[in-house]
Amino acid sequence: MNDQIKSSAPNRSGGRAARRAARAAPLAAHLRPIRAGMSGGTYNPLSQTDIENIHRTALDALEQIGLADAPESGIRHLTRAGAILGDDGRIRFPRALVEDTIARANRSVTLMGRDPVHDMTLSGTRVHYGTAGAAVHMVDPDGRRYRESTVQDLHDAARIADRLDNIHFLQRPMVCRDIADNMEMDMNTIYACCSGTTKHVGVSFTEPGFVRHGLELLHMIAGGEDKWRERPFVSNSNCFVVPPMKFATESCQVMEEVIRGGMPVLLLSAGMAGATAPSTIAGAIVQAVAECLAGLVYVNAVQPGHPAVFGTWPFGLDLRTGAMTIGSGEQALLTAGCAQMHRFYDLPGGAAAGAADSKLPDMQAGWEQMCSSVMAGLSGLNMVYEAAGMHASLLGFCHESLILSDDLIGQALRCVRGIEVSEDTLALDQIRKVCIGGTGHYLGTEQTLGRMQADHVYPTLGNRMSPKEWDEQGKPDLVANATARKHEILSQRAAARLDPATDARIRARFTIHLPA
Amino acid sequence: MNDQIKSSAPNRSGGRAARRAARAAPLAAHLRPIRAGMSGGTYNPLSQTDIENIHRTALDALEQIGLADAPESGIRHLTRAGAILGDDGRIRFPRALVEDTIARANRSVTLMGRDPVHDMTLSGTRVHYGTAGAAVHMVDPDGRRYRESTVQDLHDAARIADRLDNIHFLQRPMVCRDIADNMEMDMNTIYACCSGTTKHVGVSFTEPGFVRHGLELLHMIAGGEDKWRERPFVSNSNCFVVPPMKFATESCQVMEEVIRGGMPVLLLSAGMAGATAPSTIAGAIVQAVAECLAGLVYVNAVQPGHPAVFGTWPFGLDLRTGAMTIGSGEQALLTAGCAQMHRFYDLPGGAAAGAADSKLPDMQAGWEQMCSSVMAGLSGLNMVYEAAGMHASLLGFCHESLILSDDLIGQALRCVRGIEVSEDTLALDQIRKVCIGGTGHYLGTEQTLGRMQADHVYPTLGNRMSPKEWDEQGKPDLVANATARKHEILSQRAAARLDPATDARIRARFTIHLPA
Secondary structure (H helix, E strand, O other): OHHHHHHOOOOOOOOHHHHHHHHHOOOOHHHOOOOOOEEOOOEOOOOHHHHHHHHHHHHHHHHHHOEEOOOHHHHHHHHHHOOEEOOOOOEEOOHHHHHHHHHHOOOOEEEOOOOHHHOEEEOOOEEEEEEOOOEOEEEEOOOOEEEEOOHHHHHHHHHHHHHOOOOOEEEOOEOOOOOOOHHHHHHHHHHHHHOOOOOEEEEOOOOHHHHHHHHHHHHHHHOOHHHHHHOOOEEEEEOOEOOOOEEOHHHHHHHHHHHHOOOOEEEEEOOEEOOOEOOOHHHHHHHHHHHHHHHHHHHHHHOOOOOEEEEEOOEEEEOOOOEEEOOOHHHHHHHHHHHHHHHHHOOOEEEEOOOOOOOOOEHHHHHHHHHHHHHHHHOOOOEEEOOOOEEHHHOEEOHHHHHHHHHHHHHHHHHHHOOOOOHHHHOHHHHHHHHOOOOOOOOOOHHHHHHOOOOOOOOOOOOOOOHHHHHHOOOOOHHHHHHHHHHHHHHOOOOOOOOHHHHHHHHHHOOOOOOO | OHHHHHHOOOOOOOOHHHHHHHHHOOOOHHHOOOOOOEEOOOEOOOOHHHHHHHHHHHHHHHHHHOEEOOOHHHHHHHHHHOOEEOOOOOEEOOHHHHHHHHHHOOOOEEEOOOOHHHOEEEOOOEEEEEEOOOEOEEEEOOOOEEEEOOHHHHHHHHHHHHHOOOOOEEEOOEOOOOOOOHHHHHHHHHHHHHOOOOOEEEEOOOOHHHHHHHHHHHHHHHOOHHHHHHOOOEEEEEOOEOOOOEEOHHHHHHHHHHHHOOOOEEEEEOOEEOOOEOOOHHHHHHHHHHHHHHHHHHHHHHOOOOOEEEEEOOEEEEOOOOEEEOOOHHHHHHHHHHHHHHHHHOOOEEEEOOOOOOOOOEHHHHHHHHHHHHHHHHOOOOEEEOOOOEEHHHOEEOHHHHHHHHHHHHHHHHHHHOOOOOHHHHOHHHHHHHHOOOOOOOOOOHHHHHHOOOOOOOOOOOOOOOHHHHHHOOOOOHHHHHHHHHHHHHHOOOOOOOOHHHHHHHHHHOOOOOOO
C-alpha cells in the first residue's frame, strides 16, 4: 500500500521534496501540534450521579469516620478551622467546613520552572505529564539488570528530562541509594534535580527538621529568599496520610514547614486498592477524595489559599499475590475517575499514570504505559505523575524508557488535543475540488501541506519505515537507539547547570555528592 | 512497598492462601470481568455540534459531489432507490434518500460464529476486538525477520485466535502469498480460517465470479445451503469504494453477489488522510461517512435490511514521507471519531485500531496498539478491526504479537467495562469497619475476596513480578514466552477442525493447500 501511495505522489511543488522542505522549517512554539497544558476532558468514566455519590460518600466518611493521628499542631489548626476532635482521637470534618474549604480554595495553581518558559498553570482540564516516584532501582535494559539507584542516576534523569519536550516537570522519580544519611540525601536530591533541569521540580523531605535546610539551599539556587518566594520552582510531594484515614504525623509537620517556606504542596494520598483502600475502584476513589479533602482543609487552615495539588493517587493491587500493580486497566480507571472528581471540585489535581509493571522497556511496558497515560490525558488530569520511566510497579526507573516516553506521551497528547471541527477541517470544498476535475488525491493540496506540521505529531525514535527500508537501514532497534540518545544528551554540557559562583557557595555549605 | 504490603497480610482465612485458592476456581462466563460485547461510550471526542456538522457535510458531499464508477448493475439499483445519475457519470444522493435509508437500516447485526457461543451482537456501544488486514509478510520476532506470509501462517493465526478469549473474531489478517492463483487463494483463505476457528470469520473475494465457489465451500462447511443461510458464520469485507468518492466497480459486483448469497457485508471505506482523503481528521471522517452512507443505500437498494457493518476506516499518513501510518494519535482519533458517528446513526459499525507501525513486538508496538485499542473501546466501537498482530503499518503480521494482544486487549476491555458505582462499591461501611476498631486494612475483607476475580483482569504473559522474583525466575522474556505459547497451541489438535467426511468432500472439490 505504501508503494502505491508513493508512486501516485505528484511530481511538482506539492510533492515529496516540498513536504520534506516544509517539515524542515521549525515551528513557532504556539503552532506546535502539542504542548504542555492542552485541555482534555472528552473521556468521562463517571456519570454525574456517580460523581455526586462519590462526593456524598466522601463527605460522610469525613464526618462520620474522620482521620486519626494528626500531630498536635495539626489538631490545633484543624479544630480552629471547625473540625472536631473525638474522644477516640479522630478528627472529624463537618460537611459545611469541607464545602466551604472547597469553595474558597484555589481554582488554579501555577507550578513554576526555574525557567519561566516551563511554568505550568494547573486549572480546568489542562494536562501536564512528568516523572515521580521513589524507585530504588535503576534498570539497565541492555544487560536486563536491576541495580540500586544513585544520585548520579537522578541527576542524569533530570538532564534527560530537561531535553524532552513532552516531559513537563521532574518530580524526583528515584531514591539516591548511595547516600546513607537522610538529610544529605534530601539536600542532594534537590541539588541533583535543580542542577539538571530548569523545569518544575518536585521533591520530598524525610523529616520536618530538614525543611529549613532545604529552603536554605533553594534560596541559594534562586538567588535569595525573596526571589524564591516570588517564583518557587520546587514543590513538595507530601504523603500527608497513611491510608486508610490516618494522618501521617511527621509528614504533616513537614507540610506545615514547607507551607511556611512558600513551597507549593502536593497533597498525596496513595492508598492501595484492596490493602490500604477498598478494593473497588469507586471505594478507593471515595477514600482518596476524603483524605485529600481533609488535607485541603489542613493546608487552608495553616495558610488560606496556599497552592496545593489535590493528589488522589490510589494504586491497584494484584489480589492474587498482594503485590502492587500499576500497569492494569483498573489503574487507568482509578486515575481517570480521580481526574473527574478534580474537575467536579474545580481543583488543580494530580494522580499517577503511565507507569509499568514490566521490568523492561518491552511491549508490555508500552501497552501499560500508554493505557493509563492516554486515559489520564483524555480525562483532563492536570498533573500526570509517574508518567515516564517507571517500571516494576514503581520499583525501577529506566533512562531509556524515559526517553521513549517522550514519543509515547507525544501521541497521548495528540489524542488530548482531539478533533478540530470547522468549515476548513470539514473540507467539503477540498473534497469537491479534488473529486470533480481535480487530481483525485489530496497529497499536494494547500490544506494538506499547510497542516502537515501543525496537525501531526511525528515520533523521534518510534519507527515508521516500511519493512524494506527498515531492513536496508540495518533494522534499527528501539531501545538501542534510546541508549544512544541518552549518551548523546549526557555527553553535552547540562544547560540547566547552576552558575559557578552559586555552585561553589552551595558546595561550601552542603555536602554535595555529585562531582563539580 | 510490595514487601511492606505482603508482611501486613493477615494470617488467617482472609490471607494469601485463601486468595490464591479463590483465584484457582474457574469463573462462570457471565461472572468473568470482561467479555465480548461490553458497552463503551464514555469517551466522546466530538461534541454534538461537531457530530451534526460532520453529518451535514457528509450529506452535502453525497448530494453535491456524489460517487463515480458504479457498475451498471449498481446504477440500476441506486437510481431505482432514488439516487440521480449525472451527465458526468457520478451518482448523487438526495438528502431524503440517505436519511430514509438510515432510518430504515438495521439497528443491530449479529455476526455469527460457527459455534454459537461466539456470536457477536453489534448494536449500541457493544465492543468486539479481532484481527483484519491484508498483510503480505509474516514477522519472526526471534530472527527480527520479515518473510512472505503463507496459507499455513493464516491457518495458524486462526488456530491461535481460536484460543484467545479477547480475540472475538478472525477477519483474514494476511494474504496467502504462496498461492499464485487468485481463485485458489480465496478458497484456501476461507478454508484456512474456518478450519482453524469457530469464531466469526471475515474474508474477501478478488473477483465477482469467485463468490459462487466460495458460497459452495461455505455450504459444504455448514452442512447445506439452508444451514449456511440460517447461520452465516463468514462475512465479506468489501472495499466497495476507491476513495475519494468513487465506487470500486468490481468490488461492488462482489457485494451484490454476496448479498444474494446471504453473507453479511462489511462496507469498508479505507481512505488515507492526506492522500485519498482530506488530511484533517474531521475531513477524513466526513468523506468516510459519506462513502459508507452511499454503501448503505446501495446494500439496502439490493436487499432491504441486509446485514451490513458501517466500515468507516480512515487511515493516517506520515505526511513527511507519504507513507501510511497506523500507530499514531491521529489514527486513534480518526477511529474514535468514526465510532461516535456510528452511534449518532445508531448503526452497527467498525473501524481499524490496535495496529502498529513498529516492525516488531517491542515497546513502540505496545504503546501504538494500546493507544488506539483502548480509545476505540472507550468510544464504543462495535467492531475493532486490525486489533491484533498487525505491524509495519499493516504490512506484517506476527503470531507472537497476536498472542500478546490477548493481554493488551484484556486491559483495554477492563477499561471499557468502566467504574461500577453503587452503595456496595462506594464502600462506606467497609471503610468504617476497617478504620474504627478494625484491622486497619482491606486485604481480608469479604468484599476484597469476593471481588478479586469478578473485578480484576489478570494478565497471562504480562509480568507483574517484583525485580527480585523476576530475577529468581530467570528474567522471563515476554516475546520468548509468547513464542512458547504459540508452539504449545499449535502442537495441539485444532478444536475447530472440520469433521473428516466434510473435509474429504471439500478436498475432492477444491484444491486445498493445507495438508490434511
